[in-house]
Amino acid sequence: MRTDAFALRHLGPRETDLNHMLNTIGVASLDQLIFETIPADIRLKKELELDTPMTEFEYLSHIQELGKKNKVFKSYIGLGYHPAVIPAVIQRNIFENPGWYTAYTPYQAEIAQGRLEAILNYQTTIIELTGMEIANASLLDEGTAAAEAMALLFDVRSRDQKKNNVDKFYVSEEILPQTLSVLQTRATPKGIELVVGNHETFDFSSDFFGAMLQYPGKYGQVNDYAGFIAKAHTNEIKVAVAADLLSLAKLTPPGEMGADVVVGTSQRFGIPMGYGGPHAAYFATKEEHKRSMPGRIIGVTIDANGNRALRMALGTREQHIKREKATSNICTAQVLLAVMAGMYAVYHGPKGLKYIANKVHASAVTLAEALNQLGVYQTNTAFFDTLLVKADASKVKAVAEKNEVNFFYVDGETISISLNETTSLADLNQIVSIFAEALGKSNVTVSELANESAIPADLVRTSSFLQHEVFNNHHSESQLMRYIKKLERKDLSLNHSMISLGSCTMKLNAAAEMLPLSMANWNSIHPFAPVEQAEGYQIMLKKLEQQLNVVTGFAGTTLQPNSGAQGEYAGLMTIRAYHLSRGDHHRNVCLIPSSAHGTNPASAAMAGMEIIVTKTTPEGNIDVEDLRTRAIEYKDRLSCLMVTYPSTHGVFESSIIEITNLIHENGGLVYMDGANMNAQVGLTNPATIGADVCHLNLHKTFAIPHGGGGPGVGPICVNEKLVPFLPTNPIIPTGGNQAISAISAAPYGSALVCLISYGYISMLGSEGLTNATKYAILNANYMKARLEDHYPVLYSGEMGRAAHEMILDCRAFKQQGVEVTDIAKRLMDYGFHAPTVSFPVAGTLMIEPTESEDVAELDRFCDAMIAIRKEIAAVTADNHNTVLHNAPHTQAMLTADVWNFPYTREQAAFPLEYIAENKFWPSVRRVDDAYGDRNLVCSCAPIEAYM
Incomplete structure (x- = not known):
């Protein structure tokens, strides 16, 4: 066994667990399970053509060497991006935690x-x-x-x-x-x-x-x-x-x-x-x-x-x-x-923020005065941090880049200089010396910051802000560290237990993938720095695009979209541009199955499309005959179909190639939603099923962490006919030769966290990625086998298998007065985050275990769900004072002198033996959503409290 193989660390089940898991499912081998899950006509015939996987040590050495190709110049480019000081207490306790x-x-x-x-x-x-x-x-x-x-x-x-x-x-x-x-x-x-x-x-x-x-x-x-x-x-x-x-x-x-x-x-x-x-x-x-x-x-x-x-x-x-x-x-x-x-x-509070803003402004005023002494005049009548000066841009640029400094060059004789929190007196003197050398003038030395203001008196802020105690009590590192820890203890994350959210793929975010984010050679580059200064980034991003092309079977990728939904929009906009380029201005109808995620029709509406919803069968699959009827009915105006594969119901639909062919025969293109790509990688791909474009959730399938609700990255991969339309950027050109305008602000979107997915693919390689998909399917079907005698599983494939996720039907419990929400809240007492609630079907739970969870954790979750099923069985329609209806149970409830519940404290908080070893306490009882909506307060205190 290679103990330095990254796959060994990423994949949860051990080799010794496989026989037990396969026996529980009822198959002889992992290959048999995959054969029974994924239709044979869309299975890949050969392995993904990716580089030999690196070990964690090799990858970190590689990324450090690659980072050296990035040149970290002093950046005064501005345009919405500025060097900032990351307080170490925040970097260590939040960013790296x-x-x-x-x-x-x-x-x-x-x-x-x-x-x-x-x-x-x-x-x-x-x-x-x-x-x-x-x-x-x-x-x-x-x-x-x-x-x-x-x-x-x-x-x-x-x-x-x-x-x-x-x-x-x-x-x-x-x-x-x-x-x-x-x-x-x-x-x-x-x-x-x-x-x-x-x-x-x-x-x-x-x-x-x-x-x-x-x-x-x-x-x-x-x-x-x-x-x-x-x-x-x-x-x-x-x-x-x-x-x-x-x-x-x-x-x-x-x-x-x-x-x-x-x-x-x-x-x-x-x-x-x-x-x-x-x-x-x-x-x-x-x-x-x-x-x-x-x-x-x-x-x-x-x-x-x-x-x-x-x-x-x-x-x-x-x-x-x-x-x-x-x-x-x-x-x-x-x-x-x-x-x-x-x-x-x-951490800084109102006084600290004012100090930083004042220092930045004073630096700008000081620089303006020094440049003025050189005969370099700035043209802004009032400014905060940015000077617009007149000088020979080509001469200044040559000297600046020799000194590893970037300004923004508006035109041949206009230069923008944006100062920031990190700017020191030494930096100001360096800037002045650059202009002096470039223009052949005697240098001027700055010894202190100016006291003058370049802001008119009627534009200076007079109102107070951030007077609430939270912004005035945590200004030492000890205070902030403890405050951050206090908040962290109230949150359940993957470092406590599995989070089995269907459609959300909460997998391991490996430490080796995360470490480079803190490296200055990677996190300190301005997005509009000259590309030759970002050679490491250019190599990494192009390589990641190639890796994603291989995974999807497509010809081109843009990393610009900042979320999955933004990827949907980008994919539809490339389809729109393709039709327009052919003179098909009238092609604006988008077919969307009724089972689709709500972002699909929302994205289509934003892209200016007319949405036609098609039916699904009782089994949860696309109704092919209804789709055929609609495709033929709208064939003269058909733009595209939006399809999720495997389906939102966790099923590989065997009719997928028939469906994509049907759309193409009627003049449309196929957009595949990549939310469920964790069930495809290495086994099938969007190109094989006949899609033209797909988005990928790098924050799901490709290991970028969810971060409590973001960051996300949602690149789109496209076939050759759509490559020309990939989006560009007005300052750093990207995309195709008929590129649409920008989808997001930066040329490569959230480039820093793309390092995570690059590391994930580079360390797993072809075999590791394929095994990750197999193990995701294995884990899901193992849980299905353990739970289906206790909860009806709503949909499954033609051979009875789930893809990487499954839906448990909890609607029948409503007759006893038990809602799916009660199950979700009760799971907290067992130390788990609920699976996805009431999506895509109301009254259900959608479970996705991912490949990173081991059998012991899968069993703990299944044991919890089976125990909850027994608790449901004990509920009567006229008794809602139960362990389910009162969940979750807080530490304050358990330690109170009075206990007025018809079940024991142990049943409430420690219903299974494993819980005592690692108890997670919800910090509040069940929240009242309606009260909060009737009395909307979305800040620490109403503004009136500060007056």
Whole structure:
């Protein structure tokens, strides 16, 4: 046995467990199980052509050597990305801590109170710095957040009779270039006309529903937008502002100017640049727009005892639940990064943030004065951190790059210099010396920071912020370390027990895959640095694209999409571009089976498609005859089919090739949703089943951790006919020769965490990846065999097998008054996170164990489910004072002097023997969702409390 093989560490079941597992399932071999699970006509005929797998030691040595090819220059490029100081206490205790990065989206609030509090801190930070009323739990990046703001304003215009047919959206020419590109992508299929111009000459009488401003502007100019916003409101035009978050500690917040929406990135709050991401975007608006907001909101509520508790608020306003009526397909966030940014605000507090902002501004003023002495004049009339200077760009660039410094070169005689939290006096002197040498001038030395301000008095912030105690009590490392640990203990993550969420693939996030994220050669590169300075990244990203091409059988990949839903949208937009390139402007019908995930129709609606829902059979499969009828009916307008494979019901449908052929025969293309790719890798692939494009969830199948609800990466892989249309970026060109405009802000999306998937594939290789798929199917069918005598399994394949996941039908228990939610909450008492509840079928649990769980853990979970089934059997329809209905049980309940329940304390908290060894205590009782929605509070305290 090779003890240095990564597969040995990644795969849960041991060789010695195989016979027991196969006997339990009722098959003679693993090959027989795979034969009975995956239709023979779509099985791959040969192994994946991938490099020989590396050991963990070889991979870490390789990635260190590759990292040396990245040149970490001093970055003053700006444009929404800045070097930031990551407090070591946050890096070690959150960023590098599996207790934080392996948690799942907080759908089960009782075992996610720590993360929920951390996100509430983040929301409070955003609300108070922007001066707005409500903020969400983060979005994917600034560019897509701006696009969501445009979509929100487009949505709410329908409430205004005078505006409900207006389709023009004004964008200031001060907008970040990557944001403009994303706006262009999102506007076109929605029928929104973008008008870009100077805000000072904007014609308010024209027919616009909304406007977007940048604050400060892309090259640093600070404008007073209060007059613009007031005039816009007089003309019933709503205004969104994209604002630099750190600057708002010093500048008048957009909310105080009357803005309707404020968006931006929290990257400057202690998040590494990482060649573009992941970074938590922020989105804040007025409370009147809460039902139209994209993403999630964390809100305050009470638990069953009336004690304060937190949970995800306004659940039904998660946009993808609206399906084809959605204005957004966002179903994820950048929670791990939002947690870090919120904790940065907790650590520094209002005084610390003001100090940092003041230092950055003073550095900019000092530099402007020094350059002025050289005869280099800057043109911004007011600025926070960025100077726009006139000089010979080619001469300056030559000297700057010799000194390992990057500025942004606007044109041949204009240079933008953005200063940041890391800028020191030595850095300022280096910048001045670069200009002196380039222009042949005598050098000027800076000895101290200037006291002057380059911000007009009426734009200096006067309002207080972050007065709540949480932002004023944790400023020493000991205090913050203990606060972080206190929150971590309230959350159940993969470092405690398996999280068997169907469709979510909560697999091992190996330490060797994660370590490179902390290496400066990888996390300190600006996304718009010249590509020759990012050679290591270019090699790694291209290699990852090639690896994903091999896995999917396709010809091209883009890593730009920042989430799975964004990947869906990107795939549909490439299909749209393909049809347009052929003159098929009329092809806009998208067929979607009724069993599809809600993001599918939401994405199709965003891509401007007409959605036709097709039927599924009682067995849960696509109704091929109904699909045939629809495909023929719409053959002249058919754009595509969206199909999930294996199906959302955890079944490999044998008719898949017939289905894809049917779409192609009628002029359409096939988009395959890659949510269930963990059941395909190495055994079949999207190209083999006849798809044209698929998205992959790198945060599922390819081992990027879920991070409590993000980061996500959702690249799309395409066949040769779609390669020309892969998306580009306005500053660093990417994509095909007929590329669509940007899908997200950075050229390669969340490039930093792509290292994880690169490591996963490079260390597993062809055999390891294939075995991972086989073991995922093995584990699922082992659990199915253990549980099907106790719970009906809703769907299975033609030979009775599940794919990598299965659905347990709990609907019959309703007759006894037991809901599927009661089972989910009771599992917490057994030390487990619930499987996916009521998706894709209401009243069910969808279980996916993944390949990383060993037999002992699978058995513990099955034992818990079987024990709960016995508890259900004991419930009567007229008795709801049961161990199920009162679950979860907290430590406070168990240690109280009074125990008024008709079962023992041991039955409540320790129903099985294994629990005592590693008891996880939910920190609150069952939360009251309805109370929280009726009394919406989504910050640490109402704003009024600070007045």
